Amino acid sequence: MMFTLQQVISEVGVTETDLQLWIEQRWVLPHRHNDDFVFDDVDLARARLIRELRVDLMVNEEAIPVVLSLLDQVHALRRTLARVNSAIDRVSPTAKAEIATLLKADD
Amino acid sequence: MATPYEILGVQPSASADDIKKAYRALAKKLHPDLNPGNKRVEQQFKELSVAYDLLSDPAKRARYDRGEIDASGAERPDRPFYRRYAEGREGAKYQDFSVDEDSFVDDLFANLFRQRRQERPPMHMRGADVTYVAEVDFIEAAAGAKKRLMLTDGKTLDVTIPPGTEDGQTLRLKGQGLPGVGGGAAGDAYIEVKVAPHPLFTRKGNDVHIELPITLPEAVLGATISAPTIDGPVSLKVPRDSNTGSMLRLKGKGIVDRSTGQRGDQYVRLRVVLPDQADPELTDFLEKWARRHPYTVRRGTDQP
Numbered sequence: 001m002m003f004t005l006q007q008v009i010s011e012v013g014v015t016e017t018d019l020q021l022w023i024e025q026r027w028v029l030p031h032r033h034n035d036d037f038v039f040d041d042v043d044l045a046r047a048r049l050i051r052e053l054r055v056d057l058m059v060n061e062e063a064i065p066v067v068l069s070l071l072d073q074v075h076a077l078r079r080t081l082a083r084v085n086s087a088i089d090r091v092s093p094t095a096k097a098e099i100a101t102l103l104k105a106d107d
Numbered sequence: 108m109a110t111p112y113e114i115l116g117v118q119p120s121a122s123a124d125d126i127k128k129a130y131r132a133l134a135k136k137l138h139p140d141l142n143p144g145n146k147r148v149e150q151q152f153k154e155l156s157v158a159y160d161l162l163s164d165p166a167k168r169a170r171y172d173r174g175e176i177d178a179s180g181a182e183r184p185d186r187p188f189y190r191r192y193a194e195g196r197e198g199a200k201y202q203d204f205s206v207d208e209d210s211f212v213d214d215l216f217a218n219l220f221r222q223r224r225q226e227r228p229p230m231h232m233r234g235a236d237v238t239y240v241a242e243v244d245f246i247e248a249a250a251g252a253k254k255r256l257m258l259t260d261g262k263t264l265d266v267t268i269p270p271g272t273e274d275g276q277t278l279r280l281k282g283q284g285l286p287g288v289g290g291g292a293a294g295d296a297y298i299e300v301k302v303a304p305h306p307l308f309t310r311k312g313n314d315v316h317i318e319l320p321i322t323l324p325e326a327v328l329g330a331t332i333s334a335p336t337i338d339g340p341v342s343l344k345v346p347r348d349s350n351t352g353s354m355l356r357l358k359g360k361g362i363v364d365r366s367t368g369q370r371g372d373q374y375v376r377l378r379v380v381l382p383d384q385a386d387p388e389l390t391d392f393l394e395k396w397a398r399r400h401p402y403t404v405r406r407g408t409d410q411p
Contacts (some may be wrong), residue, residue, distance in 0.1 A: 020206050029200055042192035046201065049140045049189040067141075072201050074143050075193040082194065095288060 003039040005030075012047045022050055063093055111158035111171070118171070123165070130159040139188045149188070202386050223248045234285035234294035241266055241278075241298050245305035249315070249337045249362045250274045258296070266298050271313070271363040274302035307335060313363045313371030318378055321345055326379045336373050343375060353377045 009016055022028045023037065028047050030037040039047070051070070053059040059067060088099055112119050115129045135141070161178065162168045170176050192198045241254055253271035255263050264283060271277070275303040277299050284294025309316045319334055333340045336357060341411035343355060354376050361371025382389070 016168065041187065042189070042197040042201070045187055045189040048186075050211070052134075052138065052140075055132060058136065068201075071140065071189075072193070073189070075198055075201075079144055079194050079198075079407055092290075098288075 001041050001044075003044055005039070008039050008044055008047055011044060013050050014047065015050050018051075018054075019047065021048065026064070027064065079085045109154075110162050114154050114158040115162065123163070126159070130155065130163070140190050183330070189246050197215065232288045232291045234287040234291065236294040236297060237284045238297045238299065239264070240301060241267055241405045242301045242303060243270070243272070244303045245308050245310075246337055248274070248300065249308075249310070250303040251363075264296065268300065269365070271365050272300050273310075274304070276300050308337065310362060313364050313369075315371070315373040316376070316377060317373065319343075320375045320378045320380045321349070322379055323379060326377065334373075334375055337362070345377065349377050349379075351377060351379045 003011065005016070005019065008014075009019055012019075023030065028039075028043050030039045030043050032038070039045070043107070051058055052065060053064060053067060087097065091099070112121070113131065113195075115121075115126060117125055117129045121129070124253065132153070132157050136346060137148045137151045137155055139145075139152050142148045150313070158178065160167075161171055161176075163299075167176065171178065193201065195236045235256060239256055239258065241256055247254070247268055251269065252268045252273070254266045254268055256266055258264055266278065274393070277297050280296040280298065282293045283296035284291050307317050315337060317335065320334075321330070321332065323343055325332060326349045327347070327350070331342050334343040334346055334357065338360065340356065341360065346353070349355075354374055356376065357372045357373040358374035363370050368390065
């Protein structure tokens, strides 16, 4: 799904000034089409998250990039871990057993 | 089922402000986007949101308190949280937001990613290389030898020391390192060779040098003597009137050149040694001889 700036403003419940600021800070990264911003699902969800952090959870503005960066690192790790998991899914049973043993040994 | 007040952990008499504070505190803990991968919190957060929706609206709260609506009356439609996209393909652009080339994520799985970039399937990794030190004596290094190394894990490794191996040289044994993973090739073993010094022989390039004592008669009259080489003793002809410092060459008795395969030479430096015990006959002879045949050997060294 694609959304315009106005749609995001009303969906998320944010002022245009705030949303513009978030885009300037690169907290939200919509595409540009001609002179308009185009938001996809992930941009919308992220804008909503930022609104909730700012308004509902009262995270102050300086802390937002820290929170986002840490969250994105967690997601990046989880993506990587998912790839590792799927790779482990495809190795031979012997290798799987070996990996299981190594993981236990590291505990 | 818990009441909205129980979910928020407040008294039914709580003020609007208390309710807001309680919600904020719980939402910080339970927000699904702050708990990626935790499925349980999503349900808890949903219940929290429903409870807060109801109690934060004075009209709805009053109707609930009077029993006109139940706690689920205000349920919100399901909404997609950010975390739903963040780990998928769509979320990739935000990974660049914080995760760059040098990030610890790359470090953690550096090996895996390296394999991936080379378009090799993951978990099909070459085993690690290992390094051992082999100590050999001079003759073994010069002439070549087979050595059996005891490894730390109790296994043994047979190493062929090729002729002409130098001190500090590293030999590579292909496939003798740690086994590969998932059918990957084994790593290599690197053997660093330490050559022990020899009491007689020294090596200069591909030549072997040795100092050999001879008797006075052998020096003056010449002789055929036995000289040690790295191949074992050989006959060496000492010419008449040899002296301390005379250098004799044994061609082809040196060390094999690793690139050309040609052998160097052995150089024998002679050292004239007088008899252990003073010999009166020799003394008498030299007294007479010296009077008639004076010669100088320290020209230029008389004046310091």
